[in-house]
Amino acid sequence: MAGITNAEFLNKVIPYGFNVATLGGYSLDAPTIEASKKIINRGRKEFDFPLEKIFSHIENEVASIKSNHKDVKVSANVRSTTVQPIIELGKIKELDIIEINCHCRQDEILAIGCGQEMLKRPDLGDYISKVVDNVDCDVSVKIRANVEGIDTLMVSEIIENAGADYLHIDAMKKGVFDADYDLLKNICNDVNIKVIGNNSVNSLENLKKMIDTGVDGFSIARSIISGNLDFNIANF
Numbered sequence: 001m002a003g004i005t006n007a008e009f010l011n012k013v014i015p016y017g018f019n020v021a022t023l024g025g026y027s028l029d030a031p032t033i034e035a036s037k038k039i040i041n042r043g044r045k046e047f048d049f050p051l052e053k054i055f056s057h058i059e060n061e062v063a064s065i066k067s068n069h070k071d072v073k074v075s076a077n078v079r080s081t082t083v084q085p086i087i088e089l090g091k092i093k094e095l096d097i098i099e100i101n102c103h104c105r106q107d108e109i110l111a112i113g114c115g116q117e118m119l120k121r122p123d124l125g126d127y128i129s130k131v132v133d134n135v136d137c138d139v140s141v142k143i144r145a146n147v148e149g150i151d152t153l154m155v156s157e158i159i160e161n162a163g164a165d166y167l168h169i170d171a172m173k174k175g176v177f178d179a180d181y182d183l184l185k186n187i188c189n190d191v192n193i194k195v196i197g198n199n200s201v202n203s204l205e206n207l208k209k210m211i212d213t214g215v216d217g218f219s220i221a222r223s224i225i226s227g228n229l230d231f232n233i234a235n236f
């Protein structure tokens with residue numbers, strides 16, 4: 001979660017049972033950094049690091065988590081208009097997963113073709129495979145489901161064919177305050193990469209519904225900030 005999930009925050013919540021911790025989202029190039037500044041200026045939280053500091057900052061954050069929790073995989077959720085900065089990030093030795101953010105829906109990010117607008121790029125598959133081919137760590141792609149004009153199943157196949165290791169899906173559905181479990185089931189039946197289900201895992205009941213879709217894992221965002229989880233993640 002931009003502006004929130006830094007190493008200090010993650011080091012505190014990992015003991016609740018998480019085996020992957022995701023830092024970010026971070027902006028990695030001049031257009032996304034500029035967009036982040038505009039978002040901050042209208043009062044929303046964002047990480048705010050200049051181009052010359054962002055890579056060393058992430059490296060230090062990864063090291064902080066690894067030194068406290070050596071068995072936890074560390075992921076960095078990132079936005080960039082071009083692949084090169086993401087490939088650069090892959091040089092961080094302790095980073096286990098790079099997560100390409102095709103999910104953000106803040107207007108300033110959409111205006112530069114990033115975040116969920118990435119799902120409309122005709123070269124989305126090429127973008128992902130260039131990252132996959134040029135980094136040693138695993139690659140995750142975080143998408144938002146049910147974006148208008150986008151066939152989520154087709155995008156999932158593009159991501160699989162591009163060689164990504166994880167498909168992380170915010171299974172949001174407009175007007176519904178729960179995850180789109182049917183869509184997740186269809187995707188799990190259709191693709192062979194690891195699917196991480198996300199959205200509304202805020203109770204044992206919802207967690208069971210999420211697991212029943214066939215996902216390989218699940219992620220939790222808002223309930224971690226609120227501290228209202230009614231189950232022990234370590235049991236799953």
Ligand SMILES: Cc1cc2nc3c(=O)[nH]c(=O)nc-3n(C[C@H](O)[C@H](O)[C@H](O)COP(=O)(O)O)c2cc1C
Pocket residue numbers: 001002004024025026077101103104142170198199200201219220221222223
């Ligand atoms: C304040 C806030 C900031 C977020 N920032 C990011 C982000 O930078 N990158 C990202 O992929 N998702 C981001 N998300 C989305 C969450 O990771 C998650 O996909 C979404 O909240 C749905 O999951 P949940 O129901 O467990 O909260 C953010 C969510 C919130 C509430």
